[in-house]
Amino acid sequence: MASQTTSTGTSSPKNFHIFGSGISFSISPTIHNAGFKHYYLPHVYDIRESPSIDDVADLILDDKFGGGSVTMPHKLQVHKFCTDQTDTAKLIGAINTLVVEGDDRNRTITGDNTDWSGLHSIIVNHSTKTNQQPSVGLVIGAGGASRAAVYAMHRAGIQSIYIVNRTASRAEVVKKDFQSAFELIILPSLKEIPRMPEVIIGTVPAYVTTEDQFSSIFGPRGLCIEMAYKPRQTPLLTVAQRHEGWQTVTGVEVLLAQAFDQFRLWTGREPPKERMMEAIAEHEREKARKENGGIL
Structure with a gap:
């Protein structure tokens, strides 16, 4: 563009x-x-x-x-x-x-x-790196972000996509909106998963979740993506990191991935990824310095 x-x-x-x-x-x-x-x-x-x-x-x-x-x-x-x-x-x-x-x-x-395209790039990069094509995906939540998540999974070639939400009727709406393109499988709870997912995307605010909720959703290996980035370390990521075969992606990394696509669309230029990531690191160091009374 x-x-x-x-x-x-x-x-x-x-x-x-x-x-x-x-x-x-x-x-x-x-x-x-x-x-x-x-x-x-x-x-x-x-x-x-x-x-x-x-x-x-x-x-x-x-x-x-x-x-x-x-x-x-x-x-x-x-x-x-x-x-x-x-x-x-x-x-x-x-x-x-x-x-x-x-x-x-x-x-x-x-x-x-660009929420979906950012997530898609993360999933595809992981598949390329591991040389494994995931076939089962799980999306936690049924809000606006979940729509980008399920579509990213679909475009990444994941055949079985589960979605679970505290209010099942909201998940039904998401399923209906995508039914012309692909099928979503609504789960009654995270404890009732027919096949263990290889890609998990969390799309709900971290403060409404607990580590106990996610104790039964991780198989031997896979990719866990968190869309919430405040705080950086969420209960979902914490549980995923206890499983050796799982790679985790923070909400900040997701934010960067979609921002790279936005920058291309707005400017027609390749995003300076390293400079953008460095800017975030500088921002967080400055924030930590202020919170510590100017002392690091």
């Missing part, structure tokens, strides 16, 4: 935002601003928190809007500001990326989803 440039070939300053509620802790600005800085792009990415997507309509419609990240609870409503949506965003039913092209009357805003 074309980068945000003027007719003279020099980058014009654009404003990028993350839209959502309860996102004051987001590290997305750290990631994307590091990428812009690496390429000497004059763009700025910041947090715009609001209870409703309508509250930030002026930012989306502004001529200087370059693109945006969208998190809950706005992923299911932001389509109203889109000129178009990608086929994957339509199927998943959630938008986490706004891509702007053109200017003035020719400007378009496309709703896309």
